[in-house]
Amino acid sequence: MQELSSNNAFDVMQRLLVLPETCPVHPDEHLVQLPGKEPFCRKCAALRIAERNNDWVLRRSWVEYRHSFHDNLMHDSIFDDVTTKGCTFDSYVVAAGTEAAANKQKARHIAGKYLDRGYLPNTIFTGNPGAGKTHLAMAMAAAVNEHIQPDASCLFVSVNELIRRIKDSFSNKQSPYTEEHMTRLLGLANLLVLDDLGSEASFRRNTNEASDWVQQVLFGILNKRHGRTIITTNLTSTQLTDIYNPKLLSRMYLGVKKNDTIIKFSETDDMRKELF
Known part of the structure; x- marks a missing residue:
């Protein structure tokens, strides 16, 4: 829209x-009245303009609010597999009466508890690779993100990819994934998924x-959170003790x-085996 110059505005007022x-x-x-136009009240016109401007400000504020909280899950999460973005409880299809079905129901139940901001315990998925731990963890985050009121920041983070990006920021000064920023972002999330914990250690050559x-x-990250963290890992508690310090x-x-x-997951086979 072309704005009136001060001279043009003066000409209109003169007419x-x-x-x-x-x-x-x-x-x-x-x-x-302007020539050929309907009569109008200048005060009413000014009020209508103010209302339109206020409506634009409110709508813009709402968009920014939604981005700051509800939209964080898709915009600020770190996935090593983009298909994880679409994981929901509905898309986790399992046979009735199986361990996977029971775990799906349990995950849905815990997700419901996380709708209460006062519910603080962490949740741990453990067991066989490919059984659906990542899928259910993302489904929990998506369900909480959609239904918690008022909106809250939910994030999903692949631990191995997080560590890789932070390391990359050491030599890339333009990277947004600095240790300080990521610690603050993940530490302040209302609900956080740390996916595949332990993988960052298993990729090392010597130990x-x-x-x-x-x-x-x-x-x-965890020291800032005081709970409400969902952790997935292929490791047992004994193996985790060998990898991480007690604190x-x-x-x-x-x-x-x-x-x-x-x-x-101790009885559920790797679902990806069906692909081969």
Whole structure:
């Protein structure tokens, strides 16, 4: 839209014809008219313009609010497999009466609890690779993201990809994935999924123990959170103890109870085997 220059605006004002009739809303204001146009009240016109501007501000504020919270899950999460974005409870199709079906129901139940901001325990998915831990963890995050009121920030993060991006920021000064930024972003999320914990250690050549720096990053995130973290791992508690120091483990296990917030896959086969 082309804006009027000050000269053009002055010309328009000069062409206004002041009528003897007054505005029914503003009796002290005479109607005015441009040649060939309908008469109008300047005060009413100013109010309509203010209302339109205010409506635009409100709509823009709503868009920014939704992006700051509801839209975080898709915009700010870190996936190593983009298909994970579409994982929901409905898309996790399993046979009735199986371990996978029971775990799906348990995950749905815990997701419902996370709608209460006062519910703090972490949740741990553990067991066989490919059984659906990542799928259900993302489904939980998506369900909470959609239904929690008011909106809250939910994030899904592949641990291995997170560590890779933070390392890349060391040499890329333009990277948004600095350790400081990611620690703050993930630490403040209302609900966080840390996917495939332990993989960042298993990729090392010489030892399965996570590096001091990796543990520092994970501790920095979990230490800010005080709960409401969903963790998926292929490792047992014994293996996790071999990899991580006790202080970090205590943050991982915050509020975790064996029969309540641990979802274990011991009988479910790797679903990806069906592809070959």
